[in-house]
Amino acid sequence: MTAAETHAELMKLGRLLGVPPARLSGLEAAAPADLRALRGQVGERLFAADREAFARVGLLARTIPAAISAKVAEKVLSPMLAARATESLSPEKAGELAGRLPASFLADVAQHLDPMRTADVVVGVPAAKIVEVAAELARREDWVTMGEFVGHLPAATLRATMSALDGAAMLQVWFVLDAKDRLDEIAAMLTDEQAAALVAAADGLDEQFADLLAHLSPEQRARLS
Amino acid sequence: MDGLDQLRDALRAEPPAGIAALPEDTLADLAGLVREARRNQAQQLGEAFEATLKHVPFPVRGIVRKVLVG
Known part of the structure; x- marks a missing residue:
């Protein structure tokens, strides 16, 4: 448990309640x-x-x-x-609508999605659109939103999404990842070039890098150490 | 009603033990925020339904009204 994890949770809860985390x-x-369990209860309510x-x-x-729906x-x-409303859509319809909406709007929507209820819906969104939204969220440095969702993406989409992130962005996202049990699988997807970029970015993001290493198998840890 | 009861009522659920153990005034404040979020959501929904009817093209407005308003 770290102060950063608490801060990330308060940020997510604040979004749900429509108040700043400081409140x-x-x-x-x-x-x-x-806090995470409470967030689930508030979202459900x-x-x-x-x-x-x-x-x-x-x-x-x-x-x-x-x-017309998209407009x-x-x-x-x-x-x-x-x-x-997204939570009431089928994955097919969500994918169809998302394909017609700009990444900036979808990034705004993503900030308010509850991954506990929409993980299945997000799977219907085309991988190319998810990559666009991930790039927009990275531009905004919104690691918390990405951290909520990337753990729910299928492997192929996840791999494509990583191509939109530089080493520092990956470290920031993995640090607030909801599904930390997937970190080893994610690390195994890194190309040699991405792994090198990630190690290079660790200078200045020591807490994030240490947290990543702590969640990896000896094999993946050796690759990044 | 104490803070914990207010939160139970606002959530319609039993809060996690670590939350229930927080000070009374924190729980009461949190319950108020949940109620406020609920009110804001209801208000935004009403406004969005009204705005939707203005924005959809005339030929499908009847269908949209039927779906949204019943």
Whole structure:
């Protein structure tokens, strides 16, 4: 448990509640695992409270052509509402709509998606679009959002996503990764060039690099040490 | 109602033990934030439904209204 993990959790909870992380300073004493469980409960409560309305938005997306749905979503839905509505979509429809929306809007929506309920939906988004969104999130240095999702991506999409990140970005994302149990698999995907870039970026990101090494098998640790 | 009961009520769930052990006023404040988020979401939904009807092309507006409003 580190202060960085607590900060990442407070940032995610703050987004869900619509307040800055500093507003949640009273929760700093709680363990990251408890904060994560609390976030799940808040997300479930918010979704359940308007489940019927979100289902209607999902039904609308299935009823009218994707070109119109995408235009309406971008014009009138806040990223938070678009995220909640996404939870009512099938992976196929989510992929169809995402393909028609700009990466900047999808990056806004990604900040509000609950990976606990949307991991299956995100799988439907084309890999090329996910790479675009990852590049946009990296440009914003939004490691927390990426850290929530990359662990849910299929291996091929994950490999493509890594091509959009430099060594420093990878270290920052892996540090706040929700699915740390995939770190060894992810490290094994690194090309020699990416591994070298990651090691070079470790200078100045010591905490992140040490955390990565601590989650690797001896084989992958040796490769990066 | 104490802070923990307020949070239970706002979440409709039993908070994790590590959260329930936090000071009373922190729990009451957190419960207030959850209720506020719920209200904001409901308000945004209402506004988005209204705005949707204005933005969709006329030929599909009837279908959209039926789906959104019932």
